[in-house]
Amino acid sequence: MDRTAQRAGPLAKPGYPCPGVVDSPLAQEHVSPSVLPLVFGPSGRQLFGICHAASGPAKAVGVVLCNPLGYEAMSAHRTYRHFAERLAARGFLALRFDYDGTGDSAGNSRDPDRLRAWLESTGAAIEEVRARTGSPHVALFGVRFGATLATLAAREQGGVDALIDWAPIVSGRNHVRELQGFRMLRPGKGATARATDGSEEIAGHHFSAQTLAAMSAVDLLASTGPVAKRILVLPRTERATDEKRLGERLKADGADVRLSPDTGYAQMMRDDPYEAVVPFAALDRIVDWLAEGRYPERRASTPGRSPTSVLHAADPRGRGAVTETAMEFGDRHRLFGVLTESERVVGDARPAVLLLNVGANHHVGPHRMNVTLSRELASLGYRTFRFDVAGLGDSAVARGSRENRIYTKDSCADVESAMTLLGGLRDARRFVLVGLCSGAYLAYHTTLADTRVVGQVLLSSFAFEWKEGDPVVPTERSTHLSTRFYARALFDRRVWLRALRGEVEVRSIARALLERFATRVDAELPSLRARLLGRGRPQNEVEEGFHAMCDRGVQSLLVSSFNDGGLDMISSYLGTNARKMRGRKEFSLEVVDGADHTFSSLDAQRMLSDIITRYLADRFP
Numbered sequence: 212m213d214r215t216a217q218r219a220g221p222l223a224k225p226g227y228p229c230p231g232v233v234d235s236p237l238a239q240e241h242v243s244p245s246v247l248p249l250v251f252g253p254s255g256r257q258l259f260g261i262c263h264a265a266s267g268p269a270k271a272v273g274v275v276l277c278n279p280l281g282y283e284a285m286s287a288h289r290t291y292r293h294f295a296e297r298l299a300a301r302g303f304l305a306l307r308f309d310y311d312g313t314g315d316s317a318g319n320s321r322d323p324d325r326l327r328a329w330l331e332s333t334g335a336a337i338e339e340v341r342a343r344t345g346s347p348h349v350a351l352f353g354v355r356f357g358a359t360l361a362t363l364a365a366r367e368q369g370g371v372d373a374l375i376d377w378a379p380i381v382s383g384r385n386h387v388r389e390l391q392g393f394r395m396l397r398p399g400k401g402a403t404a405r406a407t408d409g410s411e412e413i414a415g416h417h418f419s420a421q422t423l424a425a426m427s428a429v430d431l432l433a434s435t436g437p438v439a440k441r442i443l444v445l446p447r448t449e450r451a452t453d454e455k456r457l458g459e460r461l462k463a464d465g466a467d468v469r470l471s472p473d474t475g476y477a478q479m480m481r482d483d484p485y486e487a488v489v490p491f492a493a494l495d496r497i498v499d500w501l502a503e504g505r506y507p508e509r510r511a512s513t514p515g516r517s518p519t520s521v522l523h524a525a526d527p528r529g530r531g532a533v534t535e536t537a538m539e540f541g542d543r544h545r546l547f548g549v550l551t552e553s554e555r556v557v558g559d560a561r562p563a564v565l566l567l568n569v570g571a572n573h574h575v576g577p578h579r580m581n582v583t584l585s586r587e588l589a590s591l592g593y594r595t596f597r598f599d600v601a602g603l604g605d606s607a608v609a610r611g612s613r614e615n616r617i618y619t620k621d622s623c624a625d626v627e628s629a630m631t632l633l634g635g636l637r638d639a640r641r642f643v644l645v646g647l648c649s650g651a652y653l654a655y656h657t658t659l660a661d662t663r664v665v666g667q668v669l670l671s672s673f674a675f676e677w678k679e680g681d682p683v684v685p686t687e688r689s690t691h692l693s694t695r696f697y698a699r700a701l702f703d704r705r706v707w708l709r710a711l712r713g714e715v716e717v718r719s720i721a722r723a724l725l726e727r728f729a730t731r732v733d734a735e736l737p738s739l740r741a742r743l744l745g746r747g748r749p750q751n752e753v754e755e756g757f758h759a760m761c762d763r764g765v766q767s768l769l770v771s772s773f774n775d776g777g778l779d780m781i782s783s784y785l786g787t788n789a790r791k792m793r794g795r796k797e798f799s800l801e802v803v804d805g806a807d808h809t810f811s812s813l814d815a816q817r818m819l820s821d822i823i824t825r826y827l828a829d830r831f832p
Contacts, residue, residue: 245299248537248547250522252311252335256328257522259315259537260308260336261605262343263299270348272372272506273304273340277333277353277361281416284313286480286487287354288573289614292605294352294494301498304344308336310360314575315535315549315582317524320417326425333364337371348372348506351439352497355480356380362431365438373504374439374466375497378447378476381457383429390418415578415811432460442466443500445474445493471496485571485615485683526590531555533589538598538636541628545607548574548598548629550636551585555592561831562641562665563633564588565626566597567650569809570683571615573604577647577809580816584645587820593827596633600625600653617649618677626657630664641665643766643831645823647809648673648777649683658765659756666766666830668823671808672777675753675784753784754791761797766830768799770822772806772815 312318350373353361358379409420475490643666806815
């Protein structure tokens with residue numbers, strides 16, 4: 212992005228933690244002077260990327276990092292960032308980027324010819340890297356389908372010096388079957404009804420029939436011809452055979468191929484990004500292997516390409532065009548976010564909407580939810596800002612802290628910095644915070660503390676109060692389904708038939724319901740005692756906090772799935788159906804049937820978007 216116009220304001224460069232120290236007990240704050248967000252590619256389908264310039268003596272070679280697809284890209288994001296930092300520290304320019312229709316780039320998953328678009332995106336990234344280094348030398352890196360795309364692009368583009376394939380998808384047909392199997396293993400999780408057009412919805416991501424057919428046709432073993440001079444293959448496991456056969460195939464095509472087992476792949480690719488572990492040792496081995504290649508030193512006089520300042524995209528529902536600008540802000544410019552606007556945004560007539568991190572997912576949000584919502588709201592006239600708090604996504608960890616802290620009030624200061632940024636840039640004075648799960652916790656506590664917040668949308672709230680050692684993700688509780696869900700099941704004949712067949716843990720459910728009943732009684736006793744004594748004061752800090760926010764005029768909307776255990780948490784503080792807030796027109800609770808905790812199905816995502824846009828239109832027209 213263009214920095215010249217931003218230097219006068221509170222913007223500079225995003226910071227990144229020092230390589231190798233973030234998973235130690237306490238990290239040292241480090242702000243890299245060599246990280247550049249940029250927009251590149253064709254004007255009609257622009258791509259977003261983050262370029263890590265080489266520090267110290269720079270080699271005349273760049274490395275293109277190709278993402279995996281869907282939920283795997285979220286799990287691998289942190290590893291990719293650390294790998295890019297390590298590459299830069301050893302003299303390599305590294306480019307992380309999002310394919311067309313993914314991440315922060317333009318487009319969406321329903322556009323046609325996805326496989327071809329992903330390959331063309333990779334080609335554009337290769338061109339960008341060569342232009343920035345002033346050299347034809349380039350290396351490609353990828354994990355899972357990102358490795359497959361890197362291999363296909365290397366064969367198409369030619370002239371690739373090195374290729375790193377980490378757990379590559381060798382057979383596209385087998386991979387599509389894996390994806391379909393993943394979907395079938397998660398029935399009842401708020402899935403959209405099975406499509407009749409051959410498309411698949413997998414973990415909140417859409418794959419058209421055309422895309423699935425194109426992916427199925429990929430067979431790396433059937434392709435021939437030179438790919439790269441040197442190739443490093445990292446198998447998913449030591450017993451993996453496809454990767455070894457691929458290595459033999461590539462060696463037969465004339466490449467210098469090396470296999471590197473024991474990669475830490477399984478820990479890196481856990482389903483929840485919060486639980487993903489960066490395999491630092493494997494990253495160091497990869498960088499060492501790359502450094503073994505013979506590359507010329509880059510001339511100091513090599514001109515760099517000027518960065519493009521703005522990405523142009525379309526609202527997914529076709530309501531208009533939006534523009535997006537990367538922002539670097541906060542103390543020591545360590546925080547990173549993306550501002551989305553359209554011509555319908557006029558001054559500060561409406562509050563700006565801030566979209567907060569969900570767990571350890573970076574700012575695009577699970578299922579790309581924050582990107583889609585940003586563009587939809589901007590097309591309706593609401594300036595929207597999605598960003599990462601310190602230690603998550605593309606924002607640096609603060610000195611003395613850790614990465615991946617998702618329940619900490621320290622992050623409230625980062626939200627306040629985002630509001631200060633937009634106040635200085637766009638004269639924004641009023642804000643609505645939108646957060647899901649841990650993001651709802653952060654929105655709630657920021658709203659309590661900062662009077663600039665005039666509205667909050669709390670989605671699938673998991674905790675209003677949290678202390679060290681408490682659960683951080685709902686999946687840690689096997690009984691996280693709501694009491695309402697179990698109560699409904701008691702009247703379902705099919706449940707009793709399954710219980711008779713031994714398919715339902717009746718004792719576990721009964722134990723959970725008894726525990727919840729006892730908890731509910733304990734929570735309700737103070738309120739009942741107060742009513743008997745004629746006292747109307749709030750009986751806990753959360754109830755008191757919501758009443759105080761209502762007195763201030765804050766418009767609060769709580770949204771939860773019917774099945775979500777967070778409803779019981781809300782009831783424990785605010786009473787069943789939040790009855791303790793009745794009569795407060797500033798407060799509302801909406802319960803959505805047919806969704807899961809993160810609104811992962813496409814139907815649930817559309818429903819949630821409609822709920823949020825209706826809330827904004829009603830409260831902030």
